[in-house]
Amino acid sequence: MGSSVLHNFLKVGLNHYLLLSGLLFSIGVLGLLLRRNAIVILMCIELMLNAVNLTFVAFAKYGQNIDGQIMVFFVMTIAAAEASVGLAIAVAVFKRFKEVNISHFENLKG
Amino acid sequence: MLITLIIFLPLVFGIGILFIKNEKIAKSIAFGFSVAEFLLSLVLLHRFDASSVSLQFVEKVEWLPSFGIQYFVGVDGLSLWLVLLTTFLMPIIFLSSWTAITKKVPAYCAAMLILQTAMLGTFLSIDMILFFVFWELMLVPMFLLIGIWGGEKRIYAAYKFFIYTMLGSIFMMVAIIVLMFLTKTQLGTMSSSLLDFYKLKIPFDSGYFFNPQTLMFFAFSLAFAIKVPIFPLHTWLPDAHVQAPTPGSVVLAGVMLKMGTYGFLRFAIPLFPEAAKQYAPLFIGIAVFGIIYGALVAMVQPDMKKLVAYSSVSHLGFCILGLFAMNIEGVTGSLYQMLNHGVSTGALFILVGMIYERTHSREISKYGGLASVMPVFAIFFFITTLSSIAVPGTNGFVGEFLVLLGAFKVNKLAAGLAATGMIFGAVYMLWMYKRIFFGTAGHIVADGDKHPLIDLNAREIAVLVPLMILIFWMGFFPGNFLDKTKVSIEHLVRNHGQYTLTMNK
């Protein structure tokens, strides 16, 4: 039976893609939670969006619905825009704080 | 139009007064308007048909039609005298505070007048949502009165007053909404009119607490019990009374506490007759406890105002006792006691305010022998004391007697214990009177140079004389007052369980 399980695991289907995207997304979340470098956090967000892209494409393939690929375009564009804005904010923050470690950005609280 | 005029005239004037800068003019105008308002309410009294149980002078305008909410006001025997009490006290308050309130006078006048609108609206609303609107609206000017013109710990007291009162009313709000949906299912159309609420058959189960009627009864009761206030919910009262300026205390004691008892009378008991009946012993018990408790605690108070405040707890206990006796004597007595308390405690607060204005102290132990220095003041104080301790011939007696009589019919032990409230009432009032007016000259009286203890002036006498007249008038000729309410109360009591109200134009 073990080989059957292995076979099931190796035989790629939609579930593999969902598994992978879930994993990548979670790793992105983990990075968001743990990293202190603002830029890396932005990267993690990109990672999450990429995981979503993977989901879209996988659904497009297995659902026989090409709309999913179009979504990916949108997501890419938005991700790029987000990245640019995010980086612009990061630069602005860096200019004020001389620091990109987010543990220094805790003036607003309570 | 008459009732609308009566309700909203003070509001209009109140807002108008805000724009007057000159203090003297402002208070003169406020006084003049409040007198006019009183005269207007006398017109109402004059035109009132005492033989009818129906609502009179009804005005009805659609307000929020999708919920069946109306601007619906009217007066009947239950609310008539409370309206008059309100309009009667207002000019007296303005006159009494002529010199006591020195800062922000126009704002003060405005707050008082707006408060008057809210109070009158509360008494005259027949639509429950409208009632609730006025009920809540009342908090704001009172909050400001306590907070702006009050004593040292005024802010704390103002918060306490506001939050406590609101605590009660929020549950009432929920209950009102539930009732509104009940009207939809039972009567077909949604309505928040009290007349429709009376027609409802609210599910009740005597064996189980969590049934709709009981829960709603307690939701309403909580609101009213806090306002009254009934024993464990009374702690806002001493603070509010002590910290409020004299006019605030007078309104608070004179009118606002009555809203609670009025609420029981008008809403809680007739709307939820079975629940009220089932839990009447509970309320009677609390009322009796409150009577004795209020009296005993009042007795040991070192501060005059606080003493009077706790005495209110005791006196209002009589009102509750009478209401939950649910017979004609009890309810009549209770209603009468409301008026009495308004007059006598109002007078007491005015008197305390007068002496406070002179000496800036309310500590009883600092006084003594005041009667020799201010004999006229002493006489007025004494008459008011008599009224407060219900000596026959004064108004207080009639009310307390009827309440006790009504209670006795229902529960002898309760009446017996409540009668001890009469004794303790005499104890704390006379003891205070003795400590203030009799004996050797106290600390404050002895060095009168610092604060000239001049006897009452003409204005102050003019403030007090109407109250004194009323004390005896109501004591000797209660018929003049009770005739107007008689049929309404009889209708209310005799139809317990199937009480309905109609209206006539």
Next chain:
Amino acid sequence: MEFTPIGIAESLLLLPMTVVFIFACIPITIKVLNNNVEPSNILSIGIGCCGLFIAAVLLRIQGAHTDPVFFGSLIFDKMSVMVNYGVLLISVFTLFMSNNNINTTGQSLAEHTFLILSSVTGMMILVSASDLMVLFVGLELMSLALYILIALGHEQKFSKEAAFKYFILGSFASALLLYGVAFAFGATGTTQIHLIGAMVPVLMATSKIFVLAVIMIFVGIAFKTSIFPFHAWTPDVYQGAPTPVSAFMATGVKLVMFAVFLRLVTEHFFSHNDNLVFVLQILAVATMTVGNISALGQENIKRIIAYSSIAHAGYMFIGVIAASNATTPDAAGAVLFYLLSYSVMNLGAFAIISLIEKEERGHQNISDYSGLGFKYPFLGLAMAVFMLALAGMPPTIGFIGKFYIFSAAIKEGYTGLAIFGVINSLLSAYYYLRIIVNMYMRESTHSVSVQKSALTRTVIAASLVLTFVYGIISTQLYRPALRSVQAIMKR
């Protein structure tokens, strides 16, 4: 039968948002053409308001349409029209406030106007979106503009920090929302809301993916509406952002995002699953409670208002829950009414804060409001009224809004939620009163000067009037709200 590839009539429907965006570009274009010299404040704001006004007129002319347009991407129904009106009004008020606010006025008001109007464009897309992807695009458009708006504030540190926080969390939430959209797409094969809506009853029972999708979409929106536990950014961002922008976020964003909630709810996204409804109830109660009790001990007025906005989100969320299984439009209408009423009160309050605050978090503590009431009678009175309205005192719009929400909740059988709601409005009374207490009952410790700004005062006066007028004749606002949601429910 005239048929065109993409009907002109359809394209014309885009006119309001197009106009807004075009007008948004005018001030910065002027600035660029004029050698990067900032045009006068009044000019920027005037152009912006002009655009918003024209958009409103166009909306009025076009009216509502029941069917989706642009291949199901957009729908200009009554609700979207009504919410659009609200958004336009809010943005006009925001622009008015921006004129003299210490943090927005100055050299970048043209950009500010541009971003506000762009954000409005995003909002208009958002409320009209009938496709989850379009919804996402609208959301991002709105959010990106907001991130920059916050960062553009003149505060040296706070605005940047707030922008950064908001950006990170906002992007995270968008990613979640997007993930949800992907799952929904996978489960249904489409992203069109009404098509998904038709499948909800089946999918809720059979497809875990779809349940996950709904949850993640919910989280994405809940983040923007600051539902507990997705609320933590709110006070920080509201405090750090320039006050007009805070006002814009607290009112506009909330209005739009709740409109989206309503749209999803009326398509029964959140129904047919008892657990979901149960969890939403918990969140509603937690949101109200956390918002209110957090505000009790707060000293900074902007943070107080922020926490209060969390609490108000909780109240509105009660309405959303009530609407989720409703067959009548009462609950949804109540939410819409509450949104508008809340916007009015909050804008007024923020306008006053905006007049009083000083640079670098100056004069934002409630102790700075001591003695203000008698010193500036109009501002004091207005602030008192707004606070009381927010606390839900009659006869203001705040009371009647709460009444509608709670009665809707009771009607739909959520009496428990209504009780929690009223208890919370009691808790909230304390901190609203605190502000009044400071204004009227304490002596001022230091002199606080107030900026003179006719425009901001106009906002205050207008909010004041609306607070009372719609508090008394609320039917005039409630009925359109009801009708607008009735229209989307019928479909």
Next chain:
Amino acid sequence: MSGNLLIGILLLSPLLGFLINGFLVKQNNKSSVRAGCIATAASTVSFICAAILFCSLLGHDAPPSIRSYFFNWINVGDFRSDMAFVVDHISGIMIMIITGVGSLIHLYSVGYMSHDPKPAKFFAYLNLFLFNMLILVLADNLLLLFVGWEGVGLCSYLLIGFWFSDPKKAAAGMKAFIVNRIGDAGFIIGLFFIFMLFKTVQFDELSKLTYAVDVGWGPLTLATLFLFLGATGKSAQIPLYVWLPDAMAGPTPVSALIHAATMVTAGIYMICRLSFIFVATPNTMFIIACTGALTAVFAASIGLFQNDIKKILAYSTVSQLGYMFLGVGVGAFSAGMFHLMTHAFFKALMFLGAGSVIHGMHEEQDIRKMGGLAKKMPITHITFIFGWLAIIGTPFFSGFFSKDEILWRSFASPMGAKLLWLAGILGATMTAFYMTRLMALTFWGKSRVPKDIHPHESPLTMTIPLIVLAALSLVGGWVGIPEIIGNIFGIHNGWEHWFHEVVVDVEAHGSHLEEALTMLTSVVLAGCAAFGAYVLYTKKAEQLDGVKAKFSKLYKIIYNKYYIDEIYEGTFVQAVVRGGKWLWSFIDVKVVDRTTYLLSDLVRGAGNGIRLMVNGNVQQYALYIVFGLVGVMILILARAS
């Protein structure tokens, strides 16, 4: 119609006097005569009206009562009480006593109060008292009676505390009012019982009803018991007698009028009024009789060694009131009323005499500092002797007849008992002793007056009332001469006959021999006691100290009035005050208020705690989002399965 008018004048004349004196006459020393004249005139007018009314009741074909209805007072539900008054055989006697003795005392006061700074106030109060007392006795229903009942209490309070700047006197007034209030509360409960049982409080309606005798402790017994509680308050019986001795703080005319002649007898009057109900409740009657007897002995024993002239008279009054209760308790209502009247005469006389002494002694009240005043104040002395003779029961003086009637009835009535009679005799003996002691120490023997005091006889306004009252003390009893003596002189006992219609007397059963023997016993014993006292306190005064030393403990206890005041103070008063303090400082402040604080602190604390969550760390916020997401997911998915 004329009845109406007369009753109207009767009532309103003192009220008018009160209003004039209270509000119009200047409150200063000079107005003493003017105010006194007004007040005296008012009470005299009342007396004339009362006399006319009384006379119209005499004769065979006279109406049994004269009713006068003024207006409806309270009419709520079933309850109805009118402002209506009735003069009948019982109230007729009362108004005569009240206005008659009252007028005399008013006259007396003109002289007595001549040096007071505020005489007008005094006279105003006095008139107000008359007004209230008249309401009390004329009331045609129980509630109206209660109006007068409380009203006289109020006036008593005012008059006791007349010199209010002395804290002791003010306190005495308060004590009187509050102790009375306790009784009043009982009275009102009794009233409720009556109303509940019979649906009316009108005397004439009540009297027409028939009452089943309640041998147990049914509601009727409770009703009468509570009414009696009211009576013990007003009429200073055990356990509520304590206020009366303190009430002597008031001006002496007040003591004479209110605390001897009129007000304190209201309890007797009320019970006689409702005699038809009381006789139906033997248990109550027994309690009344016992209380009366006990009070008579108890108070007399305290009176034995008091040194304050007014205090002695006060305890004597309590004791005499005990006799009256003993009388009514054994069903001898008319005898009680009889003693009420005679007591009104002689006790008023003695009080006024004491007042005259005090006046003459410049406010000195301690009899140890008197002695030999007989020569200095002859009129006072002579008149006082009349009172003394009357009270100790010297045959043919008024007190003799009335007291013996009571004693005989307690001996012979079916409701009486031998023990009660014995107690009565004991009391009478003690009375004779301490009254003689009073006479001896005050008027006879050697003068112990301090050097700086020069006693003098009082003015005419004061002595005239004394003379009139002395005469009445002698002849006042002749209207009720018992048969065994009356038969000798051929005089009919008109008194019992007079009351026949209004009062339900319980017939005594005993032979004339027994009656004569009991009478003789009491006279002999009283005579012995009087003689003993005379000898002791005039001739052998020096031996007294030895006797005192022998019984020092007992003497001390009695001298300190059995420490009853202290016991009351220590138990009830302290309990109430401590209770109040505890309720306030513990229940109110610590429990109720603290709970409020606790709740608000809890909420605010929770808020501050929750705000710690918002710690500024953006990753923390993201964690909340993840937490929320995971939580929602797990809640939904896990519950679904």
Next chain:
Amino acid sequence: MDITPQDIVFHIFAGVATVGSILVVFMANPIYCSFFLALVMSALGGLFFVLDAAFVAAAQIIVYAGAVMVLFVMVMMIFDLKKDSEDLTGFSPMTFLKIVFVGALCGVLMGVGWLASGATATPPVDLNEQKSVMIKNLSTAPTSAVTDAEDLKKEVVEITQNPQAGKDIFKDYSDTQKLSLKLFSKFVFAFEALSVLLLVAIVGSVALAKSRGGTHHGLKRPS
């Protein structure tokens, strides 16, 4: 059901993506992070190829791995990055909590993804979508408007009655053609809206970069 080469390719790319993303999170130096992110994106591009989305895969590599990553690297150049050592949080209870929650999230996502694979639905019949295809037909076959309209009407009726027909319309086109067709019909609004979004992003970034900060009452303070 044999394991195809595509499956093996998937596993390779999946492994690379997973390891790469883990390294993104745990590499201390942001430059390395960005490198691994580019690696992950490239791997995903590979996966897109496997999923028959060639165009998307290309775009992924060009736009993401190329443009966006360059942006990141550039920004990093601006910053002074000497304090990398402090970057990763030390192990604390909070870190533990974070890992636990993320693990739970991961579990749920992966679990649902793994178990729910069969639940993909075929796209519902969407009249709007069909309409968009028809419009394409209309534009590629320029005939008289009247007859076209008639034809269209007929076609609409046909499609409405036979839902499956809608799907068949696509079968003649390549993926990229299909993409473009849809992009400019069904998703045209979103597409246009994106342009606005990009403009806002650009202007916003520029404005932010230019802003000097500080409170100035209309005054221009030298930066």
